[in-house]
Amino acid sequence: MNLAALLTESRNPATEHIDAVSTEEMLRIFNDEDRTVAERVREQIPQIAKAIDAIYERMQKGGRLYYLGAGTSGRLGVLDASECPPTYGVPRDLVQGYIAGGDPALRVSQEGAEDSREQGGIDLLANGFNQSAGLDVLVGIAASGRTPYVLGAMETAQQH
Numbered sequence: 001m002n003l004a005a006l007l008t009e010s011r012n013p014a015t016e017h018i019d020a021v022s023t024e025e026m027l028r029i030f031n032d033e034d035r036t037v038a039e040r041v042r043e044q045i046p047q048i049a050k051a052i053d054a055i056y057e058r059m060q061k062g063g064r065l066y067y068l069g070a071g072t073s074g075r076l077g078v079l080d081a082s083e084c085p086p087t088y089g090v091p092r093d094l095v096q097g098y099i100a101g102g103d104p105a106l107r108v109s110q111e112g113a114e115d116s117r118e119q120g121g122i123d124l125l126a127n128g129f130n131q132s133a134g135l136d137v138l139v140g141i142a143a144s145g146r147t148p149y150v151l152g153a154m155e156t157a158q159q160h
Contacts, residue, residue: 055137059094063135067097068124068153070114073141074099075106098123100149113149120149121156130160 067077081097084090101110130136138157140150
């Protein structure tokens, strides 16, 4: 796969000269780009709603939600999972987040940890996935959609 061809690895023409503009203009550029995220999410609302409904249905039957990702995506999944108990009063194991490279990767990048397809599945099962009568749900988080660690975990989840 040509990684340079991925949108997540390419330069954004709108921010190409961000180092040469005023702080105010830089903030306007950031704000304009933030708007594009909301627009893209809006386009996916029907699919997001289906996923949420399916997750909720499984949780009602005793399943748990697992987030698994790498790098910044993984960190955001761990952060979201860690906020669920204090924010919503749910049990700590209901929503769980894992990152390639383990907890040390939350503070220090673990280069190469995301490249192991096998490790994604190993980590998922090691953390109790699908011990809830087959009702657990995995949400793989990968900005590029091709992170081996995440894909390996997704394959493992489908098998179990």
